[in-house]
Amino acid sequence: MPLIRRTIRRARTERPAPPPAAAQVPCVTRTVSVLVVLGLATAGLTSASTASAGSSPTGPTPVTRAGLAPALTEGRGASVRFLEQEAENAVTDGERIGPDRTPYTLPAEASGRSAVRLERGEYVEFTLPKAANAITVRYSIPDAPGGGGIKAPLDITVDGKQRRTITLTSEYSWLYNQYPFSNDPAADLLHPDWWITECSCVPSATTPAPEIKKPFRPMHFYDEQRMRLPKTYQAGDKVRLTVPADSKADWTVIDLLDSELVGAPHVRLKAVNVLAHGADPTGRRDSAPAMDRAIAQARRLDLPVYVPPGTYQVNRHIIVDDVTIEGAGNWWTVFKGKQVALDEPAPDGSRHTGVGFYGRDAADGGSRNVHLSGFAIEGDVRERIDTDQVNGVGGALSDSSITGLHIRHTKVGLWFDGPMDNLRVRDSIVVDQIADALNFHTGVTDSSVTHTFVRNTGDDGLAMWSEKSANARNTFAHNTVQSPVLANGIAIYGGTDTTVSHNLVADPVREGSALHAGSRFGAEPFAGKLEFRNNTTARAGTYELNWKIGLGAIWLYALDRDVDADIRVTGDHYLDSTYNAIMMVSEWSVKDKYAIPAAHFKDIRVDGTGTSVLSARVKGSATFENVDARHVGAVGVNNCGAFNFPATGSEFSLTDRGGNDGGTATGSWLAPWMLPNTITCDDRPPVVTPPPPAPW
CATH class of the missing domain: 2.160.20.10 (Single-stranded right-handed beta-helix, Pectin lyase-like)
Known part of the structure; x- marks a missing residue:
């Protein structure tokens, strides 16, 4: 399938003339609160907490919005179905880190600039504010010594029962070096001819291991995982996140927990069902051809496309024009794909492709009357390559709407190249993007x-x-x-x-x-x-x-x-x-x-x-x-x-x-x-x- 061209965003090369050489030597960071944590990839994680495990809060975990009391944000921000609770406000036998706003530290990238660091065997426990049957955990674990990430378990219990284990990963985090960054901590400077803004040195404090002196600085530490719980739990029930004793991660940082009551799957009977065209809801087989066939039939019959609950493997763009595609809800219908290397660069410069829903290029007339709703898009993008078209939604979409999507692990969640007119994006969630x-x-x-x-x-x-x-x-x-x-x-x-x-x-x-x-x-x-x-x-x-x-x-x-x-x-x-x-x-x-x-x-x-x-x-x-x-x-x-x-x-x-x-x-x-x-x-x-x- 041809890739959709777009103009590549220019690199951030707007720099004033450098100061005198003597001013470039020290690395200047301005600490506003307490300098607490450096995100060290392999040499461990050191901290000086502002609150010890012994001063753990008791009682219900307060609900916040962007780390603020909800009363301070009334009438502002998105109306969402979930409630946010910060780990630093929860009960824990771990260590609170932060507050700190110094770049390249774990507290700085945490919501509210604080989080909780857990060793093996330690926990953080949240009290549910309302009934919930699903949670999202925002977390960080170390990178592999040579980059590329590791995986580690996290146990989840509610009121001490029905233990579930989710797998955390650092495969989509931990970038290094200069813009547009690398996930290789041993990479040489990406642009040796650029003036290095932070400093002209590589400070040992931000080097992931003594034998590696090359990376500029580590950043982009966090990721998140969603999980449906085995049943609906009530307000006051306690959700405990525990790091198993055999975890491969030397430390686990928990930033926050979102809890949500997910409704029953949306069903559309009068529609073209993708299962009738061979789509595989188990994710074992490629469902892209089935999606193409369902879209073609839906256009002929002037019906929407319905995608029932399941995980559908899609490893390329699905081209959309004059079609409605409805999932069962973004907790139920998931399009998940691997990033695929192309045999040779595409005309737009792309070296990879991946899961995404794309309108036609504006130069070819664009697409119109496209309506996407009720599904998740999970990509496999682990580094920033600006020439790649590996976005969740792209192209030119006029007189169109995007509603209720959940997009993560793509380069850009939604990138639209005009000219185009009258697009409505609403009630969607976009997290963990490279750009x-x-x-x-x-x-x-x-x-x-x-x-x-x-x-x-x-x-x-x-x-x-x-x-x-x-x-x-x-x-x-x-x-x-x-x-x-x-x-x-x-x-x-x-x-x-x-x-x-x-x-x-x-x-x-x-x-x-x-x-x-x-x-x-x-x-x-x-x-x-x-x-x-x-x-x-x-x-x-x-x-x-x-x-x-x-x-x-x-x-x-x-x-x-x-x-x-x-x-x-x-x-x-x-x-x-x-x-x-x-x-x-x-x-x-x-x-x-x-x-x-x-x-x-x-x-x-x-x-x-x-x-x-x-x-x-x-x-x-x-x-x-x-x-x-x-x-x-x-x-x-x-x-x-x-x-x-x-x-x-x-x-x-x-x-x-x-x-x-x-x-x-x-x-x-x-x-x-x-x-x-x-x-x-x-x-x-x-x-x-x-x-x-x-x-x-």
């Missing part, structure tokens, strides 16, 4: 993603990238994005009339923010409205390794051109920001060329920053109205402008439209003396850890 969870790429218009849950991506969680052709009138609303290992939670690269609203974004790990809009990666200009509305971010804003500064929970970036849209940020809540709440910046080489002319912030709450409320490192202006802040770690505004420091004041001006209160012990974060453009440039102040966020 993005979803990307609207090139001329995607009038489309939306809603109530979709994303966790553990290797690049942006949700992205719109207007390369070559502008995206327009698209919306990301009521989604949850947790723990993107690299880059941003939600990222907008150019485009016209874009809305990002009512989302919950937490815990970006490296070189990104929770919310980002950037004129970069060759994107078409921003135009019309760029609106961020009623979003909540938590523990966001990472340390930018090129600039050696902290980013904001929301980050506006002028690199390739001005960010010259009507920027409206209204009703956002920025909680426990690692550095700044708001950052507006340009790159040094274009600081006198590009600007962010006007942004408007209104009805914002800032609860805790490591440094400032606003960091301005660009030409331009912003207005502020009813922006309330508390627990601000440094001066309210870091105003560097374009770093020319003229006698007339900064090249960035601020307007106070009233109601901007709180922030520091000495008065409002937006003091009158800062207006309109007082230079207050100190963008590397000491970081002050704020208290946990609380109701306003």
Whole structure:
């Protein structure tokens, strides 16, 4: 089957000129909390816990959302069927690790920046908050000494009965080296000609074994497993996860448990049943040809395709156009495939193929009227090869919908190449991706993603990238994005009339923010409205390794051109920001060329920053109205402008439209003396850890 072509995302090579050689030698990391754990692949795992086994909580395990009390996230994020409980809040005889936000550590990549480390024979126990018959465990175990992963068991009991064992694996985690990374810890530098951002050395503290000196740093530690329980258990029942005494893993880290009450399988009688065309629900035989036959008949009869419960082996793309495919539910119907090496590269550059549902290429007219619902896609992608088409869903899909899917272990969960129009993605889950969870790429218009849950991506969680052709009138609303290992939670690269609203974004790990809009990666200009509305971010804003500064929970970036849209940020809540709440910046080489002319912030709450409320490192202006802040770690505004420091004041001006209160012990974060453009440039102040966020 021919592969669908797409334009490959350009590597992240946007780098300022390197600092003097002496400044490159030490590896700089800025620890915001307690430096606790280095993820060492073969030399074991060392930690200094902030809570001992003896101080284990008692009573019910609290329910959280992205590590926050649900009251702090009301009305924001995806509506999901499961309830999340953090391991650090559960009963355990293991060791709590974290909190810590230092990249390349296990706590930093954990939800809420803390987890529980178990030795052989140790356990963590959760109390079910509601009736459940299925669970998801997010975990990490060590890599094999030479890379490639290991497998290890984890025992699960409920109230001490009916033990079940799941098999954990590190085959889909533990990446090393430079972008786009390697799963070989002994690999030489992938790009010796690139300036190495972290440092010019390979620090021994992050080397997996004394005899291996080559890997840059280990990252992408976590994976998750889902399991249906033997029956429905009730609220108050206790789910215990125990590492067997004979486990091959020297340690097991448990991050969280999701529990869910899964309903009966969906049944569609008036449909083309794939079993009638030879599909194998046991997964032993290849079901791709049967899927093709069922789709062809469904189109002739104008009926949907129904895929009953089972696991179906599919090792290539299923091409979809003018067809509805319904599974029995993503816990019941699973498409699972192996990554297959091609005999020779395909015309689009792919070297591998794998399980995926693809519309036709936009150049061939694209696909229309495609509706996919109620199934899971499980890929076999273990390293990032940007030329590969190994995404869960791809191609150009107009007048289409994707509902209730669960996608994991693909490169990108859903990657759409336009031009295309009117796609609706909703009520889906995308986890454990090598790159993005979803990307609207090139001329995607009038489309939306809603109530979709994303966790553990290797690049942006949700992205719109207007390369070559502008995206327009698209919306990301009521989604949850947790723990993107690299880059941003939600990222907008150019485009016209874009809305990002009512989302919950937490815990970006490296070189990104929770919310980002950037004129970069060759994107078409921003135009019309760029609106961020009623979003909540938590523990966001990472340390930018090129600039050696902290980013904001929301980050506006002028690199390739001005960010010259009507920027409206209204009703956002920025909680426990690692550095700044708001950052507006340009790159040094274009600081006198590009600007962010006007942004408007209104009805914002800032609860805790490591440094400032606003960091301005660009030409331009912003207005502020009813922006309330508390627990601000440094001066309210870091105003560097374009770093020319003229006698007339900064090249960035601020307007106070009233109601901007709180922030520091000495008065409002937006003091009158800062207006309109007082230079207050100190963008590397000491970081002050704020208290946990609380109701306003």
